[in-house]
Amino acid sequence: MRLCRVALRVSEGYELLRQVLVNGLVPENAVFNKLISGFCKEKQYTRVSELLHTMIAKNRVPDNYTYQEVINWLCKKGKGLEGLRVFNDLKDRGYAPDIAMYTTMIHGLCTMGWLGEARKLWFEMIEKGFHPNEYTYNTMIHGFCKIDNFEEAKILYKEMCNKGHKETTVSYNTMMTGLCLHGRTDEAYRLFQEMHQKGIVRDLITYNTIIQGFCKEGKIVESMNLFRELLAQGLQPSTYSYTPLIQKLCQVGAVQEAKGLWNDMKNIGLEPIVGTHDYIIIGLCDQGDAAEGMEWFIEMLNSKLKPKQETLGRLVECLTQRDRLDDSLLVLEFMFRTGYALEKGVCHSLVNKLCWEDNHFVETCLGEILEGK
DNA sequence: CTAGGGTTAG
Incomplete structure (x- = not known):
């Protein structure tokens, strides 16, 4: 919902910009930057590139903030390599990134786990006369924590303090997250x-x-x-x-x-994330409450949520054990429609039950489902 | 105001 509203606003803004341009007016960089940032978030790169070209054509030269947002969102949307390419292209064209842009790029590289590249940029930045600040330190510390290199992380942390940067909620959170991540x-x-x-x-x-x-x-x-x-x-x-x-x-x-x-x-x-439904269903199955597990499954379907394969396997197993064969079939049907496979163990319990009960009706239904009718 | 810390499951 929220995403839709944002998307709407960005495209509305874009339409407004077009009208303004038709009328011969050219807004300031901040307007372009905001739109570029918005389209980056939506991965609408055609629009991004179009806006960049418009800026140049209209003599509104893209600035630090423009490129920073492009790089930032490329990295955050899993296109870190593209981000790095943009960053390097800028440098090749004689553009001098500022400390914020270095920090953004270092952050992107750290997130991808490319600590070597990140470290190279770190020293390049220092050579260019930018001293790491609170942001840069936290970014790099985060990177080292992520790859389980706490020795380096702690050295940097100390260095940060020695250089007169204060310890903050963020610096503590960074270390704590890293530590928790690695047990x-x-x-x-x-x-x-x-x-x-x-x-x-x-x-x-x-x-x-x-x-x-x-x-x-x-x-x-x-x-x-x-x-x-x-x-x-x-x-x-x-x-x-x-x-x-x-x-x-x-x-x-x-x-x-x-x-x-x-x-x-x-x-x-607050709206629970999808996986939370799965945990509850599995928890219910574990204590043998097939009926309520089924209710939660139906609830998920009504909310257009897709349970995980493992969850449904577990549910089928539980339903079967409780002799709720109709429900089992319902879930099975959904599983096959979704393209889920049936794990061996689940299959076993199902077949066991069917053979034991000699339930011809269910067997026929199952046969039909398996044949995809 | 525009850079840094979390967030799924694998």
């Missing part, structure tokens, strides 16, 4: 406590990071405590505060608690 949650939690001692504000991302980290390690009690602390701090939880908690609760068989969180989430107007 070093205890270290991350130490930083979490350190933040408090140093009086550095812990924001939603701080909490979400640690909650997710603890959940991944199965420390559900600790996670729930942090979640309550988040609320007590007056922070507004996001979908991603709930997601790992619901996932883990389902996995340890506490589906009731998970559903409680689900309702809380809905009540404050």
Whole structure:
């Protein structure tokens, strides 16, 4: 919904620009930049390139901000290589990137895991007289954390502090995210406590990071405590505060608690991501509640959401065990229509049940489905 | 105001 509105606004803006141009007026760069950025987000690169050409033709030379947004969004939309090409082309044409553009490019390279290239740009930037600032340091630290190189990350962190840059919520979050990503949650939690001692504000991302980290390690009690602390701090939880908690609760068989969180989430107007439905269905199946699992499946269909293959396999298995063969077939039909395969184990339980029951009717239906009628 | 931290599942 929201995306549609944005898209609408960008194309509306574009139409306005065309009219303005027809009338012989040329808006300032900021207008072009905003549209270019908007079309980049929508991956409408034809429009982007058209706008760039218009700018040049109308004597509104694309500036730092123009290219920065192009590079930024190319990287964020998985076209980092293209981003790098644009960046290098600019340099070849004698254009001197500023520190923000270097940071953007370094960030893109780090996200792709191309630390070597990122590091090269880092030194190139320094050679050109740009000293890394808070943004650049955090970007590079993030990159090293991502590839599990905490030695380098910590060296840079120290260097950043020595150069007089303050530790911030972001710098802490960066380190903590990296640590959690590589299973070093205890270290991350130490930083979490350190933040408090140093009086550095812990924001939603701080909490979400640690909650997710603890959940991944199965420390559900600790996670729930942090979640309550988040609320007590007056922070507004996001979908991603709930997601790992619901996932883990389902996995340890506490589906009731998970559903409680689900309702809380809905009540404050948050929409769970697709995968969360899957966790609940699997959780329900694990405790043998085929009926409710089926209800959630139907609910997903009504909301035009696509459950994962694994979820449906598990549901079929559960339904079969509970002798709800009609429902089994319903789910099976959906699976085949979607192009999902039936895993061996699921097949086994189904065939077992059918043979055991000698259920000719069901067998016929199954045959029809398999033949694709 | 336009650069940095999270967010799926694999």
